[in-house]
Amino acid sequence: PxxxxxxxxxxxxxxxxxxxxxxxxxxxxxxxxxxxxxxxxxxxxxxxxxxxxxxxxxxxxxxxxxxxxxxxxxxxxxxxxxxxxxxxxxxxxxxxxxxxxxxxxxxxxxxxxxxxxxxxxxxxxxxxxxxxxxxxxxxxxxxxxxxxxxxxxxxxxxxxxxxxxxDPAYEGQVLGLLADCVAHGNLYRATRPIHWSPSSRTVLAEAELEYADKTDKSIWFLVPLVDDDGKADGAVTGGPGEHMLVWTTTPWTIPANVAIAVSPDLEYTTVRVTTSTGACVSAWVALDALDRLTNDDLPTAVQRQPDAPRCAGTALVGRVYQHPWPESEAAKDVLRVISADFVSASAGSGAVHCAPAHGADDAAACRAAAAPPGADVLLDDGSLRPYVGPTLAGRYCWTVEPTVTEGLADLHVATIPIRHSVPIDWRTKMPVVTRATAQWFLRVHKEQALAALDDVTFSPRSGRTRLASFLQTRGDWCISRQRSWGIPIPVFADPAADGRLVLDESIIRYAAQLIGERGSDVWWTTEDDDDLLPPDFRGRGLRRQWGTLD
Structure with a gap:
């Protein structure tokens, strides 16, 4: 009151x-x-x-x-x-x-x-x-x-x-600082997996995420190992039809698969797997996962094999496999088993399905192994692109599990509900996905930031430890957003250079002066793109872009 x-x-x-x-x-x-x-x-x-x-x-x-x-x-x-x-x-x-x-x-x-x-x-x-x-x-x-x-x-x-x-003056100052970042080479564009909200149609920062318990359908499926000619490969065991048993909690990413990752530190063995259609095949799993698979996760589908062969994970690296979703454009590539340090036997089978466009760990592992880069299979609203093939194209990603299960046919082993914590959009409370999109990033110089803490007096002193821990794990800052209500990023596309984006300090400083006087609405209300450019850049047909700053 x-x-x-x-x-x-x-x-x-x-x-x-x-x-x-x-x-x-x-x-x-x-x-x-x-x-x-x-x-x-x-x-x-x-x-x-x-x-x-x-x-x-x-x-x-x-x-x-x-x-x-x-x-x-x-x-x-x-x-x-x-x-x-x-x-x-x-x-x-x-x-x-x-x-x-x-x-x-x-x-x-x-x-x-x-x-x-x-x-x-x-x-x-x-x-x-x-x-x-x-x-x-x-x-x-x-x-x-x-x-x-x-x-x-x-x-x-x-x-x-x-x-x-x-305030226009404040907006102009922000763009002045952005120009300083460009002058020091600290702003760059990159395509990497980020948190994306289909409900808001924009990238989200970590601070814009909440977490909620959600029940999803996890899928266990097989990928057939083949020789370089695409024929069923039994080179390791001497038997026909070898497979890798893999697991995912995001079935919609299976068409985006470009690698299967194993651990170089684990030992692997074969088991007998009965698929949901009744087919029986031999598949590789981590030895340390065997008890859990046969007793808890898949007791009716996975059985031990007497005198089953064993090998180090490194022996499986380089094996070629057949894509589990042949409709996908990714199936055109030669796909191989790769090595990844993040793979463990604590969950799944010890063999990880990798879709680098939809997972940061997957992207790092595939890049290190020179695996195909893969592709983002989502549109901004969360529907699947034609890349995945006609069966799934246009469908919303979180609704396709039954269709994926049916499409896997003899490769499908089991579909099991899983209760887990997932990121959601803090405003819409809807699920968030990970997808590789092109964004603008600001370099975070950790060493300089940590050194600067020596010039700060903290009260209480424990605050320094907390901030230092945050800086140690902080990645480069994604500063671009796909929204309308914000300060524009003064970048232009050059049609004469196949749409290459022009990032120039003088363009940003010109925009800073213009917006500082007239406000950021001018970016949307000005009809002629040349009127937003300094004189040296006019007459080249450059086209303004519409992204905004975080």
Missing amino acids: KPTTKSKKQTQLSFLLGGTGRSSPSLSLSDGPPYANGNLHLGHIVNRVTKDIFIRQAEVQEREREGGARARQGQVEARPFLPGWDCHGLPIEQKALAAVQQEGDASARSSAAASRPDPMTIREIAASFARQAIARQADTLAALNIRASLPTTISNGTTPAYYSTM
Whole structure:
């Protein structure tokens, strides 16, 4: 509830004069800032109250040191706490999309056009939502008499009373920093597996993931080992029809398979496997997985073989196998068993199905083994591309397990429900997939970052250990997003060079100046691409790209 003993104007006056004292010019405190999405919650209140206590305590100490001289002279220093609001990003865009859909009738909402409205429509609604949220949150802070937390047009000299990340000046500064990164060679484009939300149609950062328990169907299946001519290979055991027994919790990735990985540190043996169609074949599994397979996971499908041959995992490396999904374009490649350190016998069979476009470990192992790079088999909405073949193309990835089971035919061993923790989109609560897409990455120089910690005073000291641990495991930062509500990445495609992307410091600095004066909407409202380019780049037919910054 708002206080009844102090009017809003009195609260604003307290804010402008600095409350109980004057600000120390040597003190400054950075604001998070909170997200301009809805009302403040308890976490925001704790954040702001803690900062307020810190500032007031520091000012009291300053007055005591100086004997109150400044207070007696009536000096007003620059405020030490500049509040701010984070206004861009997916949560607000999701609200804007929902508002657009609510305005249409049921038939319009079900159309493709309604699902992807005009970017400027989204941006205008999103900006309005952000402004409203700032006003509501500021009213709450005013009621609490939090110092330096009211958005107002009054400023102390040239210092604004607050900032937001959608201010043109702020947006221009962000792009200026991006240009600095380009100048130092720290921005690059790469295709690598990342977290992708089909429901939001964008890449997600680790911080945008939640985890939920989910029951999925895991599939046990066989891949036939063949010789270089594609014939059934029994070279190791002297018997016909050798296979590898493998397992996956994502059946939709089977068409993306380009390698089977084994461990160089495990010993392997053959077992007799009965498929779901009744066929009996011999298959390789890790010796350490044998008890679990025959007693727990597949007791009716897997039987030990008397005097079964054994070999090191390295002896299986290089063996050629036949793709389990012949419709897939990946079946055109020569596929081999590879070695990977991440393979263990604690789950599965000790032989891992690798789809490098849909798993970071798979990608690293296939790259090290010079295996085919594979391909991303998904579209942005989670449906399967024609690459997988006509049986699955166009289907949503999480619904194809029954069709995959049927299509594997004699290679299918078992389908078993599994309860496990999976990543979900923090906003939509829908499943997240891993897919290899081309994104912009910022190099994270771990050694320099860790060395910089020596110049930071931590309170409590344990904070240093936590931050150092985070930096040690931090990968390069994926800064690109496939959304409309954000600051654009000023990159252009060159049609004369087969669409090669032009990343240039001068282009970004020009955009920084333009957006700093007119706001980031100019990227979407300017008709002629040349008007977004510095003079030296005009007249070449360059086409702006539409990605935004994280």
